[in-house]
Amino acid sequence: MGNLSFTRELRLLTPAHFSYVFSDAIPAPSKHVTILARKNTDNKHPRLGITIAKNRVRKAHDRNRLKRIIRESFRHHQHFLPNVDIIVIGKSNLDTLSNKEFNVLLNTLWKKLKKRCEN
Numbered sequence: 001m002g003n004l005s006f007t008r009e010l011r012l013l014t015p016a017h018f019s020y021v022f023s024d025a026i027p028a029p030s031k032h033v034t035i036l037a038r039k040n041t042d043n044k045h046p047r048l049g050i051t052i053a054k055n056r057v058r059k060a061h062d063r064n065r066l067k068r069i070i071r072e073s074f075r076h077h078q079h080f081l082p083n084v085d086i087i088v089i090g091k092s093n094l095d096t097l098s099n100k101e102f103n104v105l106l107n108t109l110w111k112k113l114k115k116r117c118e119n
Helices: 015-023 060-077 099-118
Strands: 026-029 033-039 047-051 084-090
Touching (some): 015 033, 015 047, 026 099, 033 099, 047 060, 060 084, 060 099, 084 099
Parallel strands (some): 047 084
Antiparallel strands (some): 026 033
16 A cells, blocks of 8 residues: 655645646545645645634634544545545534534545546
8 A cells, every 4th residue: 555644745835836726627526525635747646735824613623633534535546536636615613513423524525526627
């Protein structure tokens, strides 16, 4: 299966990286989360960026919990995803999901994203 770490090379770090994805993204939406992706040509692996606004999820510990779950899910699915830059955008009421419900939702969205990016 390979290395399951989440190193610096697997992250979108600069505003330019985020702007690149936002400019021409392939969406995988749901009620609680939208995942945007765009093929990257520079890297041989997918990269992840996360945005969960304070006005969507009020409490910092909830935002941090959700980000941890997203990173962990990405870490386990990174070898099955195509070479794309991915941004996960949290929507309102995301903090109402339990960890298990959120993981199931993310698993579904990773599959949907993979299918859309391969076409």
